[in-house]
Each structure stands twice: as C-alpha cells, then as structure tokens.
Amino acid sequence: MTKPGHGSVILLDNGADTIKIGRVEDSSPRVHVNGLAQVRWDTLTGAPVTADLAGATPGRGVVCGAALDQLSPLGLQVRRPIDRGLVTDLALQAQIWSGVLAQEKLSLTDERLVLTVPPLCPQPVLERLLKTAFYYFGVKAVHTLWRHEALLVESGATAPTMLPLNGTGIVVDTGHSFSHVVPIINRVPLNYAVRRLDIGGRLLSNYLKELISYRSWNVMKESYLVHRLKERVCYLRESQQHPESTRLRYLLPDETDVGDARWGRLLSPVGPTSQTAATNDHGTEASSESPASSQSVLTLTNEHFLVPESLFAPQDTIQARQCGIAELVFQSLERIPRALWSPLLQHVVLVGGNVRMKGFGERFLRELRARMPIFTARTSMDRAP
Numbered sequence: 001m002t003k004p005g006h007g008s009v010i011l012l013d014n015g016a017d018t019i020k021i022g023r024v025e026d027s028s029p030r031v032h033v034n035g036l037a038q039v040r041w042d043t044l045t046g047a048p049v050t051a052d053l054a055g056a057t058p059g060r061g062v063v064c065g066a067a068l069d070q071l072s073p074l075g076l077q078v079r080r081p082i083d084r085g086l087v088t089d090l091a092l093q094a095q096i097w098s099g100v101l102a103q104e105k106l107s108l109t110d111e112r113l114v115l116t117v118p119p120l121c122p123q124p125v126l127e128r129l130l131k132t133a134f135y136y137f138g139v140k141a142v143h144t145l146w147r148h149e150a151l152l153v154e155s156g157a158t159a160p161t162m163l164p165l166n167g168t169g170i171v172v173d174t175g176h177s178f179s180h181v182v183p184i185i186n187r188v189p190l191n192y193a194v195r196r197l198d199i200g201g202r203l204l205s206n207y208l209k210e211l212i213s214y215r216s217w218n219v220m221k222e223s224y225l226v227h228r229l230k231e232r233v234c235y236l237r238e239s240q241q242h243p244e245s246t247r248l249r250y251l252l253p254d255e256t257d258v259g260d261a262r263w264g265r266l267l268s269p270v271g272p273t274s275q276t277a278a279t280n281d282h283g284t285e286a287s288s289e290s291p292a293s294s295q296s297v298l299t300l301t302n303e304h305f306l307v308p309e310s311l312f313a314p315q316d317t318i319q320a321r322q323c324g325i326a327e328l329v330f331q332s333l334e335r336i337p338r339a340l341w342s343p344l345l346q347h348v349v350l351v352g353g354n355v356r357m358k359g360f361g362e363r364f365l366r367e368l369r370a371r372m373p374i375f376t377a378r379t380s381m382d383r384a385p
Contacts, residue, residue, distance in 0.1 A: 010108065013116045016082040017176035017201060017353055019100055032065035032100045035078035036092060039063050064099040072262045073225040074255060085118045085177040086125050094132050108137040116147045119180050119194050147173060148182045148189060169347030170329060174311065174354040176201040179325055181332045183344055193335040195328050199314055201353050205230050207318055208307045217298055228263050236359035237305035248300045308357055312367060326367035345377040355381055
C-alpha cells in the first residue's frame with residue numbers, strides 16, 4: 001500500500017448508499033448510487049421497465065450508479081454490495097465500480113487511487129478490496145483512509161465546517177449502514193475510543209416501510225421509493241409541537257410520472273381535524289394494495305418524526321439494546337482522559353446522510369449538552385452529499 005504523490009489522483013469514497021468519485025484537482029466529486037438493479041427495456045420505446053423482472057426476459061440489462069435515479073422507483077429492487085458498513089459482495093461492488101467509471105469516462109488502469117474504508121475495517125475485508133483494485137482494475141497504487149481522515153485533508157479556513165487546523169475534535173458519522181463516533185487529537189484518530197452504533201439510514205427506511213405498510217399502504221416491495229421518501233419528509237420534531245399539527249400528505253407516484261414527479265410530492269399539511277393515516281384522499285379506508293397500481297395520497301401522522309427518533313432513543317422505538325447517538329459520544333469520551341474532553345467537544349463535526357434531516361443538528365447538540373452541562377460543546381455540519 002503506497003501513499004499517493006503530488007500527481008493526478010482519483011478519490012473514491014465508497015459509502016454504503018452513495019459513491020463519491022473524482023480527481024483530486026476537481027472542485028467537487030460526482031455522486032452515484034452504490035447499488036445495481038436489473039431492468040427490462042421496452043423494445044419499442046427504449047424506456048426501462050421495472051415492474052416485473054421474474055424469469056428470463058429478452059432485452060434485460062443492469063443499471064447502476066447515477067443512472068438509477070433516472071428510473072421510476074416503483075418496483076425497483078436495488079442490490080447493495082455493502083451490509084453493516086462492510087463490503088460483503090465483492091463481485092457486485094466491482095461491477096458497480098466499473099459502471100460508475102464508465103459513466104464518468106474514467107479508468108483506474110495505472111492510476112493512483114485514494115479509497116475510503118470504514119473505521120476499524122477488518123483486515124480480510126481490506127485485503128480483498130486491495131486485491132480487487134490491483135488485479136481487476138490495474139491501479140498503480142492505493143492509499144486507504146478513514147472518511148474522518150479525509151475531513152482533515154479539507155480542514156482549514158476554506159472549510160469552516162471541518163476540523164480546525166490542529167486536527168482535534170470529534171467526528172460523528174451517521175450514514176446508510178451504521179453510525180460511528182471517532183475522536184481525533186492532533187490529526188490522529190484514537191482507535192481505542194471509536195464507538196459504533198448499528199443504526200443507520202437503511203434501518204430507518206425499513207422501519208418507515210413497516211409503519212406505512214401496517215397503517216396505510218402496502219409498500220413492503222417499494223424499498224427504494226420509501227428510502228427517497230424518508231429523505232424528503234423525515235425530521236426531528238421539537239418537543240413543544242402538538243402531534244396533531246404535524247400530519248403530512250404525500251402524493252405517491254405512478255408509472256406515468258416523469259421527471260421529479262416520479263418520486264411523488266409533498267402536499268399541504270393536514271390539520272387536527274383531517275383524516276388519519278388509515279384513510280386516503282377520498283375519505284375511505286385505505287386498502288392494502290400497492291401504490292404502484294394507482295396514484296394515491298399517503299397521510300403521515302407521526303411516522304415522519306417517529307422514525308428519526310431511533311437515532312436518539314432506539315430502545316423506545318425499535319426496541320434495540322443500544323444507546324442513542326448522543327450517548328455514544330459520551331461513551332467514547334469515557335475512554336479518554338477528562339482533561340481532553342473540552343478541546344474535543346469544541347469541534348464536533350456531524351457528517352453522513354442522516355445529518356441532513358431537518359432538526360438533527362439542534363437535537364444532537366441539545367442532548368449532548370444535557371449529558372455534559374459543565375462542558376461547552378459546539379457542532380458543525382457537513383451537508384455535502
């Protein structure tokens with residue numbers, strides 16, 4: 001494993017939900033979905049059809065990367081190569097990398113690659129990734145680093161949301177598969193104080209899918225649609241809000257929708273006297289049929305703020321025997337001398353897809369200060385995809 005030099009280097013942030021790729025001199029990376037789906041192409045219109053892929057169908061192909069977001073999410077079954085933060089299907093991951101490189105018109109042959117890996121990545125997983133990079137893609141050199149180390153590269157006055165120049169702080173990464181707390185002192189991560197929470201965006205999406213399927217529409221086969229729905233409507237609720245004032249109405253898409261309409265859209269909020277989530281927009285009781293069959297309105301009562309609560313109180317929502325993400329920071333600090341707590345808490349950086357939910361930063365800071373009132377905690381948020 002060789003560190004890259006000063007020449008052109010390709011950066012590959014291999015996340016569980018998205019892949020960020022680009023050259024080191026690029027102003028910003030390109031974002032691709034880290035997944036692959038089989039689709040059936042209409043031989044007359046040339047449009048992809050994803051409703052039913054059972055059996056061998058002529059003209060069926062695979063779509064991965066950014067091309068997945070151009071398809072209708074209805075019935076789209078996306079295969080993921082990463083489970084619980086680790087690459088479990090290396091052949092699928094290599095196929096997705098090849099597709100993403102083709103879309104970006106890049107080649108890893110004889111190139112130097114910087115590859116991000118999860119904290120405390122097991123050695124066998126790391127070795128398989130390196131063998132794939134060297135023998136399958138023919139890279140010249142590979143340098144692996146944690147995503148938290150990548151934040152240090154971008155630190156300084158030009159990146160106010162990153163760690164300070166002395167490289168001391170706490171990085172809280174809550175992504176698709178898991179959440180991590182990594183304390184860093186003088187640009188060196190403290191491995192013995194790293195803490196992990198097995199709750200991420202994927203678990204939240206599955207929980208939201210179960211709630212909606214039990215209370216209103218059957219969306220158990222619409223994982224990709226519910227995943228995007230979660231990103232659009234979920235937020236952390238303020239404690240003083242009345243539950244009846246937080247209902248939302250969401251127009252589910254159908255097969256004829258194109259453009260942004262294929263994800264559905266948020267309608268006007270529902271007042272306290274409006275229908276419950278068990279009724280549709282006609283006032284009748286909602287059926288258990290799939291929303292793919294007809295365009296329907298989904299009414300959310302508390303699902304959109306109950307699901308994100310799993311990050312802070314998993315024992316109350318999903319009955320998981322784990323602590324919340326704010327408590328996880330406290331458990332990490334308990335492994336560190338108390339004299340270092342103050343400089344670490346001065347710079348708490350929140351990264352990952354879940355931090356983009358409305359109200360996450362305020363809720364996290366409030367709970368963190370409640371656990372350590374004698375210390376001054378300051379947070380910054382990286383809202384980049």
